[in-house]
Amino acid sequence: MTKVHNYSAGPCILPQEVLEKAAAAVQNFNGLNLSILEVSHRGKDFVEAMENARSLVKELLGVPEGYQVLFLQGGASLGFLTAAYNFFPQGGKAAYINTGTWAKNAIKEAKRFGNVDVIASSEDKNFSYIPKGYGIPSDASYLHYTSNNTIYGTQFKKTPISRIPLICDMSSDIFSKEINVADFDLIYAGAQKNLGPAGATLYIVKEKMLGKTGNDIPTMLDLSTHIAKDSMFNTPPVYSIYVSMLTLEWLKKNGGVSWIEKINQQKADLLYSEIDRNGLFRGVTEKEDRSNMNATFVLNDESHKETFDKMWNAANISGIKGHRSVGGYRASMYNALPLESVQVLVDVMKELERTKG
């Protein structure tokens, strides 16, 4: 099979060995002579997979006592609503940082509950930087931010220091670098970047923070519902959770989050160095806020577009077309993307320079 260098922004590349195990389980899960797609979620084998997935999340991220790990559905988009229902008292106040499309969508859902104080925004420069130097109102129920902005290619390099509860949508950089879970009261993340296939959504929540809003929370949006039933209140997205478990096993076996963080840094350094060195290209974001997951860049001279596009296509690179909100190129370098794929892209950029520079 020809190797494709898969830079897709999500759903995205998963480790080859995970895909092989994932395919095998569709044929025969755990030697049951049944497909993982046709077994009961309440059977011993899948219950073990679910427990294993939740344990691996705890182990790999060092989740402290008092936190619950859940695998639910709906993506971060439903998470925006779920977060507010569980943390935003009706008529109260919450603080949000606006770093792009997903942050705005989170703000929109939060506004149903009360006063949303957007304490910082980078909208003035098309979200090309991470705001700094903002104050956090002490009377807000929580501060919400998006740790990595897939579309724009920006990433918080430090967790905001907050005296109020902290909620983070980590959809596109969870498991890519070490975090201190104790800094957060709620983390949520769609699986389809560093975790597994689309369809599962991870929640990590400090349990004692729940049940304090006085909100009458719909059953499926109440995190307590799912805690009480070990993520099995209703039929979970079985396969997405199973493959997430396989990915977490792969991560653990290879050295965990600290291991992948170093590789992700190498990949990012390699690509951003070339973007900065090569006179045909320039980065889109502030250098200090560059995402290690999604590198956004443009050609200085658009007339080279056709040649460059042909060249990376010929090199079996896929998925680097930029999002329509930004244009140009976006190279998503999630955990499973090997360093060699970044080298192939860098080589193509160098080759373009030789041809056109």
Added chain:
Amino acid sequence: MTKVHNYSAGPCILPQEVLEKAAAAVQNFNGLNLSILEVSHRGKDFVEAMENARSLVKELLGVPEGYQVLFLQGGASLGFLTAAYNFFPQGGKAAYINTGTWAKNAIKEAKRFGNVDVIASSEDKNFSYIPKGYGIPSDASYLHYTSNNTIYGTQFKKTPISRIPLICDMSSDIFSKEINVADFDLIYAGAQKNLGPAGATLYIVKEKMLGKTGNDIPTMLDLSTHIAKDSMFNTPPVYSIYVSMLTLEWLKKNGGVSWIEKINQQKADLLYSEIDRNGLFRGVTEKEDRSNMNATFVLNDESHKETFDKMWNAANISGIKGHRSVGGYRASMYNALPLESVQVLVDVMKELERTKG
């Protein structure tokens, strides 16, 4: 591979040829040299699969003009809330039929919106029958019912005749028999019975009925959000939808819903005949309300349990233990369960009779 007779109540058996294609796509989707799990949902190949899945739903169920078909997330459990948000004006009234656990869960969510008139219930006899002879209040915004009750083994044999809008949770019998979609204003169904793997939820909605409640609907629970974006408002559960598409292709190729309805009737006739003939067993539900999907039955003499359990286990039958709310046995005979698997179970029941009768 030893053949397992998979009677799981859901997630449940899928056609072998679907599983083979589903496994192949995890290795290499559409010859892209990429797994279906790692491609963008906005890429041409998956967009085509999504469109194909939606078209097949329309074709196989004869969905009339004016209806929209959506593949979303959250299962019927989130559907209970979504249905009410989109059809139940705050402070208004809606009519529900209570035929068991899932109907009760639907009622619970609806009560957030206004007066829920439970116009009929079979709770007096542990949901062992389908209520009849109820009146439908003309001032209710809609009538909601559950077409098949997986846990208890009852099924509506006729669609209720209703002058008010009709909403149905068809999770466990959609695509098992012909229906007249024009009778309904909203149908919703978790995929994990006759459609595909857990993680996708099908909605079929009469579009002109939307937007009339005056409710301020959260973005993800507003069916109009998803109609406007062709089920791609956020990242869809890619794999569950893809495998659902494969299952629908299998159904179409073999003769469609009318074809499978006849086979489902044969399977149900074969098993219920044996339950009625064999003196060691009895059915749990009213005969006229027996589900063709889930047959519930018990041993007349519990002392035969150990022998019977050993016998069906030895025959490679799996998943016929009854739900804790009913006890005894439940044989789920979804579309992909072959007639031969029912014959194997019937043979075991006859063999028990020869041994113990």
